[in-house]
Amino acid sequence: MEKRMIGDTTFHWLNGGVTFMDGGAMFGVVPKPLWSKKYDVNERNQIELRTDPIFFRWNGKNVLIESGIGKGKLTDKQKRNYGVEEESALESDLQALGVSPEEIDVILMTHMHFDHACGLTKREGEDYRPTFPNAVIHTSQVEWDEMRNPNIRSKNTYWKENWEAVEHQVVPFDGQKEILPGITMIHTGGHSDGHSIILLETGGETLIHMADLMPTHAHKNPLWVLAYDDYPMTSIGAKEKWISQAIEGGYWFLFYHDAVYRALKWDEAGKVLDSVERSR
Numbered sequence: 001m002e003k004r005m006i007g008d009t010t011f012h013w014l015n016g017g018v019t020f021m022d023g024g025a026m027f028g029v030v031p032k033p034l035w036s037k038k039y040d041v042n043e044r045n046q047i048e049l050r051t052d053p054i055f056f057r058w059n060g061k062n063v064l065i066e067s068g069i070g071k072g073k074l075t076d077k078q079k080r081n082y083g084v085e086e087e088s089a090l091e092s093d094l095q096a097l098g099v100s101p102e103e104i105d106v107i108l109m110t111h112m113h114f115d116h117a118c119g120l121t122k123r124e125g126e127d128y129r130p131t132f133p134n135a136v137i138h139t140s141q142v143e144w145d146e147m148r149n150p151n152i153r154s155k156n157t158y159w160k161e162n163w164e165a166v167e168h169q170v171v172p173f174d175g176q177k178e179i180l181p182g183i184t185m186i187h188t189g190g191h192s193d194g195h196s197i198i199l200l201e202t203g204g205e206t207l208i209h210m211a212d213l214m215p216t217h218a219h220k221n222p223l224w225v226l227a228y229d230d231y232p233m234t235s236i237g238a239k240e241k242w243i244s245q246a247i248e249g250g251y252w253f254l255f256y257h258d259a260v261y262r263a264l265k266w267d268e269a270g271k272v273l274d275s276v277e278r279s280r
Contacts, residue, residue, distance in 0.1 A: 007203030016068025020046035020083030038218035048259040067119030110211035141172040143194025190235030215257040
């Protein structure tokens with residue numbers, strides 16, 4: 001479990017599980033000879049994508065960004081299709097920090113695809129119940145609407161098992177919203193119609209979590225978008241805006257999926273100025 005104090009806040013990356021997804025899909029139209037120089041790929045053309053939530057304390061609140069892949073929810077077929085080699089150890093990681101699931105106050109969900117939202121619920125017999133029963137869950141209104149009424153494409157990733165048990169906990173927002181002082185969620189669209197990013201300001205530092213607009217450090221080029229993106233041109237526009245602003249402003253980038261970096265800061269020439277690397 002990596003941790004780093006940035007500004008006045010200590011961020012912890014918890015073990016939310018791992019997927020191995022097709023590299024071609026994750027880099028869209030970018031040729032493999034280009035993207036494979038920047039991110040490792042295995043013999044099955046899959047790349048490692050962590051699903052590791054970020055935990056921190058903020059103004060007396062226990063906060064999570066995303067919720068992991070969950071535990072005991074996926075069928076053998078789903079594990080095979082999504083390359084899930086490890087499920088979530090979220091509760092034991094929290095326990096090691098002296099925090100119970102009941103003590104999580106706020107969950108920031110950039111979007112509700114299964115690899116982000118499975119950890120919100122857990123199986124109890126034939127039913128599902130909230131993993132974090134006292135948390136307020138924030139996501140965009142657009143995302144929440146599609147989660148409950150997916151279309152022919154998105155029904156493969158928006159599952160009722162991940163939202164029905166927590167429906168009473170979800171507080172959706174329109175446009176952008178300051179969730180807590182210094183934490184703002186901004187609806188961008190792109191990867192999904194309701195996708196959002198997160199800005200955090202702490203102790204003179206600004207951090208940005210771009211979620212699946214930039215799932216790994218290798219996706220820094222605004223044109224390198226996912227084949228999974230529902231609205232790729234929207235993704236490109238959002239990446240152009242926010243990556244440029246973040247680098248010019250000296251922001252930290254936070255990652256949920258990256259197998260190499262937990263967080264990093266680039267200069268305008270693309271050099272890594274500081275980073276939190278994942279332990280292997």
